[in-house]
Amino acid sequence: MKKTLTTLALGAAMAAGPAMADLVFPDLSYRTGPYAAGGIPFSDGYNDYFTLLNERDGGIGGVKAKVVECETGYNTEKGVECYESTKGQGALIYQPLSTGITYQLIPKVTADNIPLHTMGYGRTSAANGEVFSHVFNYPANYWNGASGVVNYLLEENGGDLSGKKIALVYHNSAYGKEPIRTLEELSKKHGFELVALPVDHPGQEQKSQWLQIRRDRPDYVVMWGWGVMNQVAIQEAANIRFPMENFIGVWWSGAEHDVMPAGAKADGYKAVTFHNVGRDFPVFDDIQKYVVDAGKAAGAGDQVGNVLYNRGMYAAMLAAEAAKTAQEIHGTADITAAMMRDGMEALVIDEAKMEALGMPNFGPTFNVSCENHGGPGLVGVTQWDADSKTWSLISDFKPSDTEVIGKLIEEDSAAYASENNIEPRCN
Amino acid sequence: MFYREAGDFKVSYADDSQTFPIKFDRYRYYAVLAVAFGIIPFLINDYWANAILLPFLIYSIAAIGLNILVGYCGQVSLGTGGFMAVGAYACYKLMTAFPEVSMFIHVILAGGITAFVCVLFGLPSLRIKGFYLAVATLAAQFFLVWLFNRVPWFYNYSASGQINAPERDTLGIIITGPNAPAWATYLFCLIFLTVCALIARNLTRGTVGRTWMAIRDMDIAAEIIGVNPLKAKLTAFAVSGFFIGISGALFFAVYLGAVEVGEAFGISKSFLVLFMVILGGLGSIFGSFAGAAFLVLLPVILKVVGVDLLSWPTDIVAHFQLVIVGALIIVFLIAEPHGMAQLWRVAKEKLRLWPFPH
Numbered sequence: 042m043k044k045t046l047t048t049l050a051l052g053a054a055m056a057a058g059p060a061m062a063d064l065v066f067p068d069l070s071y072r073t074g075p076y077a078a079g080g081i082p083f084s085d086g087y088n089d090y091f092t093l094l095n096e097r098d099g100g101i102g103g104v105k106a107k108v109v110e111c112e113t114g115y116n117t118e119k120g121v122e123c124y125e126s127t128k129g130q131g132a133l134i135y136q137p138l139s140t141g142i143t144y145q146l147i148p149k150v151t152a153d154n155i156p157l158h159t160m161g162y163g164r165t166s167a168a169n170g171e172v173f174s175h176v177f178n179y180p181a182n183y184w185n186g187a188s189g190v191v192n193y194l195l196e197e198n199g200g201d202l203s204g205k206k207i208a209l210v211y212h213n214s215a216y217g218k219e220p221i222r223t224l225e226e227l228s229k230k231h232g233f234e235l236v237a238l239p240v241d242h243p244g245q246e247q248k249s250q251w252l253q254i255r256r257d258r259p260d261y262v263v264m265w266g267w268g269v270m271n272q273v274a275i276q277e278a279a280n281i282r283f284p285m286e287n288f289i290g291v292w293w294s295g296a297e298h299d300v301m302p303a304g305a306k307a308d309g310y311k312a313v314t315f316h317n318v319g320r321d322f323p324v325f326d327d328i329q330k331y332v333v334d335a336g337k338a339a340g341a342g343d344q345v346g347n348v349l350y351n352r353g354m355y356a357a358m359l360a361a362e363a364a365k366t367a368q369e370i371h372g373t374a375d376i377t378a379a380m381m382r383d384g385m386e387a388l389v390i391d392e393a394k395m396e397a398l399g400m401p402n403f404g405p406t407f408n409v410s411c412e413n414h415g416g417p418g419l420v421g422v423t424q425w426d427a428d429s430k431t432w433s434l435i436s437d438f439k440p441s442d443t444e445v446i447g448k449l450i451e452e453d454s455a456a457y458a459s460e461n462n463i464e465p466r467c468n
Numbered sequence: 469m470f471y472r473e474a475g476d477f478k479v480s481y482a483d484d485s486q487t488f489p490i491k492f493d494r495y496r497y498y499a500v501l502a503v504a505f506g507i508i509p510f511l512i513n514d515y516w517a518n519a520i521l522l523p524f525l526i527y528s529i530a531a532i533g534l535n536i537l538v539g540y541c542g543q544v545s546l547g548t549g550g551f552m553a554v555g556a557y558a559c560y561k562l563m564t565a566f567p568e569v570s571m572f573i574h575v576i577l578a579g580g581i582t583a584f585v586c587v588l589f590g591l592p593s594l595r596i597k598g599f600y601l602a603v604a605t606l607a608a609q610f611f612l613v614w615l616f617n618r619v620p621w622f623y624n625y626s627a628s629g630q631i632n633a634p635e636r637d638t639l640g641i642i643i644t645g646p647n648a649p650a651w652a653t654y655l656f657c658l659i660f661l662t663v664c665a666l667i668a669r670n671l672t673r674g675t676v677g678r679t680w681m682a683i684r685d686m687d688i689a690a691e692i693i694g695v696n697p698l699k700a701k702l703t704a705f706a707v708s709g710f711f712i713g714i715s716g717a718l719f720f721a722v723y724l725g726a727v728e729v730g731e732a733f734g735i736s737k738s739f740l741v742l743f744m745v746i747l748g749g750l751g752s753i754f755g756s757f758a759g760a761a762f763l764v765l766l767p768v769i770l771k772v773v774g775v776d777l778l779s780w781p782t783d784i785v786a787h788f789q790l791v792i793v794g795a796l797i798i799v800f801l802i803a804e805p806h807g808m809a810q811l812w813r814v815a816k817e818k819l820r821l822w823p824f825p826h
Contacts, residue, residue: 072783081783111775112782117724117731122519122768129515144630144726152646164628213617215628215728222627239617242730340781453627460634461645 062375063107064100064364066091066357067127069120069137072340075243076115076268078298079349081340083138084110086353088339089332093324094361096331101364102374115268117141124149133381134158134360140216148461151175156382158363160356161186161292161315165219166453168415170386171465173454177385179359179416180405181315183265184449186291187220188441189313189420190263191227193289196436203232208254210247210274211265213239220265220291226445244270251277264290271299279306286311289422295432296348300425308427311435313420316355316404318432320346324354324399348423348432355404362398363388386411405438411467415450418443471819487669504658509651517650522723524764525657526715531744531756532668533711538742539750540672541704542684543593547605549737550612551709553729554582555716557622560631563644563721564624570638575660575717582713583706585612590705594698597687609738616729630728633721644721653722660718664711669753671707680704681751747800749809758808766793 070084071077091106100106109130111123120142124135135150135157137143143163150157151174159167159178167176195202209224211217221237228235236259238250244266251274254262262283266274271294278288286309290299295312325346332338333345344350367376367384376384388409395401407416419438426433458465471492478484488494512521530552537545559578562569589608593601616622623631635645642648643656671677679700682690691697720727727733740763748759767789774785804810818825 070782072781073786077783110782112771112786114786117726117728118523119767121724125515125518129513140628141630141726141728141731144628144632144728145724148632148646148725213730215630218627218629242734460632462635 063105064133064376065127065131066106066108066360067123067130067132067135068108068110069113069123069127069135069139069142070110071113071115071138073112074114074116074268075245078272079268079293079296080115080138082296082298082344082347082349083353083356085338085340085342085344086350086355087136087357088353089328089345089350090354090357090361092332092337092339093328096335096337097327101361102368104374106361106364113137113139113142115139115141117145121145128153128155131378133364133376133378134385136160136356136360138162140164140219141214144215147173147176153378154382155378156385158356158360158385160352160359162216164453164457166450166457168413169450169454170410170412170414171454171467172458172463173414174466175382177409177414179388179409179414180390180407181418181420182415183219183291184223184446185315185415185418185420185441186313187223187263188227188418188446189422189439190289190291191224191231192420192439192441193313193422193436194261195231201231205233205261206236206257206259207233207261207263208236208238208257208259209263209265210238210240210250210254212244212267212270213241216267216293217265222449223446224263226449227442230442230445240266240270240274243268245273247273247277251281251283254278254283255281260287262288264288264294266290266294271296272302275300275303275307275310279303285309286424289313292352295423295425297430297432298347300427301430305427307425310425312423312425312432314348314423314434315418315420315438316351317402317421318348318351318423318434320351322400322403324403327399328354351403355400358398358400359388359390362390362394385409386414418446471816471822473820487673501662504662505655509655512650512654514650517654518723520765520768521654522657522718524761525654525661526718526723527741527744527760527764528757529657529661529664529718530712530715530741531748531760532664532753533708533715534741535745535748535750535752535756536668536672536680536711537704537708538745539752539755540677540684541680541701541708543590543701543704544598544602545605545708546602546735546738546742547589547608547612548712548741549733549735550609551582551586551712552716552719552737553612553616553733554585555579555713556720556727556733557616557631557729558582558713559717559721560624560633561622563634563636567634567636571636571643571656571721572638574636575714575721578717579710579713582716583709586705586709586712587702590702590709593701593705606735609735613729613733616733630726631720632726633724636721644725646725648722657718657722660714664714665753665757668707668711672753676700676703676707684751743797747797747807749807749812752807752809754812755807755809758812762808763793766796 068087071080088108091108095105109127113120113123140162143159146157157176161181163178165182165184167173167178224235240247288310290312292314300307300310333342363385366387367380368374370383371380391406405417405419418441420441421434421438422436423432424435476491488497534548537543555578558581559574562574592604623629633644641652679695682695683700744759744763749755770789774780
C-alpha cells in the first residue's frame, strides 16, 4: 500500500505538465485491437491535416496546432483515462471516434465546458443544440444515414418498397442499435419488412446471422458494422453468394480495408457517405508535398486518400475552421475551449471556403446554429470496384427524410433533457 | 528490530485476537487510513480520481469479492463480469425508480440483489467442482450479458441500449453524474472499500471463514468434521456476490457514468478480476489490494513512461503493455505462485528476524 502511494505521487509529478501555448487537439485514437483497421487511417488523416497547417500556414491564425494522441483501443475505460489526462493540457475539442466513449463524454464535456464533435457517430439527438449545448454532430448523423439508405433503395425501386424485406446486420452495441428506431419508423412509412440481426463484439463470429439471411432471403441487407466485423460480414455475404449490389453499409462499413479481404467477390458492395472519396483534390498535393515527402506523416504514411483517412482529414479541417471562426469572434489567436465552442456554433462552410482549402465539392456546405448542431444531413452512395480497387460516388449527396428524423430527434433529446433537468437554450 | 512481537504485551483476549497483532503493522494500517481519508481528498483532482484512484478502489472491492469465492472457498468463478453487471443494472433500476433515496442505500441494495443472483448460480457448485464449476459460472457470465442486452426493461427502453447514471446524491453531496466533485466520488468508494475489507477480513478470521477454508482444502474431510457444505458454499457465493455487486454498482454509477453491458462487463472483465486475485495472492485480503493496484496502475505507468516521457508512438506502447503484462503474469506464476501477498509475507518474516537471521 505504501509502495503504491509513492508510485502515485511519482506519477502525479509527471502528469502535471507545463501549460502549453499551442492549440491542443486531443486525438483519442485506436491503433490497436479489433477496431484498429478503422482507427488507424482516421487518426492518420486527423494528424496529417494539422501537420499540414503547421508546415504550410504556420498553424491556425499564427498559433501552432498540437495534436495529443492517446490510445483508447475503442475501450470506454481507457477513453475516460485519455479524456482526463488530456483535458488538463488545454484541450479545445474532443473527437473520440467511438459511440460508446461519446455517451460517456457527453455529460462530462458539458460540465467541463469543452466541445465534443462526433461526426457521423455518437448520440444522434445531439443534433438538437437546444438540449446538447456542447455536442455537435454536423454534417450528418446515423439517422440521416439510415434514411439515406432507404431513400436510395426507394429510388432503385421506383419509389415503392412495400413488401420488400430488408435485413439490418448490426454491431450489438450503442452504435449498432442507434439506427433501429429510424428504420422501424421508415419501415412503417414505406411498408417494408425490417429484420434486425445483432452481431456481438468484436464480430468475428457471424455464421448464424448469415445462415438466417440465407434462409430468409431478404431483398437488401443493410450493415451497421465497425472494425473486423465489416470484413467478416462481406466475406460471409460472398460465401452465401448474396448479390453485393444489394448489400449496403453505413459510412463506417465502407472503407478499402473492409472490402479488400473478400477480393473480387466484394465487387459492387455499396456504402453511404457524407463526404467525397478518392484523392483527386488539390489538398492532397499539399499533403504529399508538406507532410508525406517531408517525412512527417503520422503512422506508416500509407493511408493517404483512403476513405477513412479522408474522413479524419475532414474532421480535422472542420475543427480547424471552427478554431479560425472562434479566433475571429473573440479577436484572439489563443482561444480556449469555451471560445472554440462558440466558433463551432457559428461555423459556416460554403463553396468559396472549401475551394480555398483545396477541397472543392469534398463535403456539403452548411451553417451551424444554436438550434441545429447536426448540419444538413446530406447522404451520398459509393460503390466498390474490385478491379481498380477504388470507391466511387454513384449517387449525389441528397437530403434525408427530415420529417421522420426531426420528430425522433425531438423525442430523444426531450427525454435526455428531462432525465438531466436541462432547460432548452437558444431563446 | 522495530517489526516484532517482542515487547508488545497483550493483557486481554481482545488484544490477543486483534487483526494486526504487531505494533508496527497496526500503526502502518492507521497511517494508511489517515492518508487515505485525511490527506488524499484534499489533494485529489479529476485525473487522479477518474484515471487511477476510482478504478483502483472499485477493482479492489471486486477482487476481495472474488478472492472470498476463489481464494478462501476454492470455488472457481469466471462470472465476475456478469455479476458486476447485475450490480450495475440493479443500481441503475433503483436510481431511476427511487431518485430521492440516498446512493448509499442504492449501492448496498444492488449488492444484496447481486448476492441473491450469485447464490442462484452458485447452487450447481454443490454438485460440480473445479473446471466444471468454472464452465457453469462462464455460462452465467454469457447469460447475464445476453439478458441485459436482450430485455429492454433493464435499460429503461433507451434507444441505444446503454444505461446512463443520472445525478444522485447522498446527504446532499452529489455522488454521480458529471458535476460530482472528485473528492466526493473518491471518499464514497473509499468508505465502501474500507467497510468491505473490514467485513471480509473479520469474516475470514472467524467461523465462517474457517469453514470456507475447510471446504477449499478438502471438502470431504470438511464434511466429516461437521462442516455443512451447502451452507459454507452458498455463504461464500452470497458474500462474494455482495461485494462484486457493490463494485459493479460503483463501477457504473460513480466511475464510468454510462455503460454498455457487452463492452464493460464482458468476459474480459471476469478474467481481469481473476488475474488480480491470482497475481495478488489467493486467499489474502492484502493480495486483493495489491493485485488491483498492479493491474490498474501498470498500464497508466507504462503509458506515462512510454508516451509522455519517451514520446513513443501510442500503438507501440499499447502493444508493449500487452507484452509486459503477459510476461509479468507468467513470471509471477513461476517465481511466486502465491502472488504478491506471499512476497509481502516473506518480507515480514525477514523483518521479524532482522538483524539476526539465525
